[in-house]
Amino acid sequence: MRFEFLTEKDAEKILRFEKKSDYKDGYSEKVLRASLNRENGYYLALSEDDLSAIISFTVSEDFADIEEVLVSPSERKKGYAFSLINKAVEIIKEKGAKKIFLEVRRSNLPAINLYIKAGFSKISERKKYYQDGEDALIFIKEI
Numbered sequence: 001m002r003f004e005f006l007t008e009k010d011a012e013k014i015l016r017f018e019k020k021s022d023y024k025d026g027y028s029e030k031v032l033r034a035s036l037n038r039e040n041g042y043y044l045a046l047s048e049d050d051l052s053a054i055i056s057f058t059v060s061e062d063f064a065d066i067e068e069v070l071v072s073p074s075e076r077k078k079g080y081a082f083s084l085i086n087k088a089v090e091i092i093k094e095k096g097a098k099k100i101f102l103e104v105r106r107s108n109l110p111a112i113n114l115y116i117k118a119g120f121s122k123i124s125e126r127k128k129y130y131q132d133g134e135d136a137l138i139f140i141k142e143i
Helices: 008-020 029-036 080-094 109-117
Strands: 002-006 041-047 051-059 063-071 099-105 121-126 136-142
Touching (some): 002 008, 008 029, 008 041, 008 051, 041 080, 051 080, 099 109
Parallel strands (some): 063 099
Antiparallel strands (some): 051 063
16 A cells, blocks of 8 residues: 555546545535645545545645545545544644644544544534535544
8 A cells, every 4th residue: 555645637536436435525526626736735545556545635834624534435444544644644744734624524423433533622513514414523633
């Protein structure tokens, strides 16, 4: 397994991966391509021959936002998401950020448990945040 940064040339691969992973909160292709071209935005993948897991995040001056963490259904429960989060935290720290934020669906208990294991703490919630009306829990990690 290796870490690799994804770029706009990987947009189709990311869209296919999101669909395969049953991710319903992904970006449209246009927004994804713009996201891949942001100067402060990163898509980091863990892969062998094909994508196994991805994390996307942005880094501002003193804080970062993790936007998505996805693992292929066939690769879940192997520690890939935890490895990606730790690698992203290293990169974010190198960029000078002091806090990392993320949102997660209230019903996504595996992700919530993963974020707690990775040192994140719940600080708030956003009512009806997602298109289907589900609430989002807001987490933070200070680094």
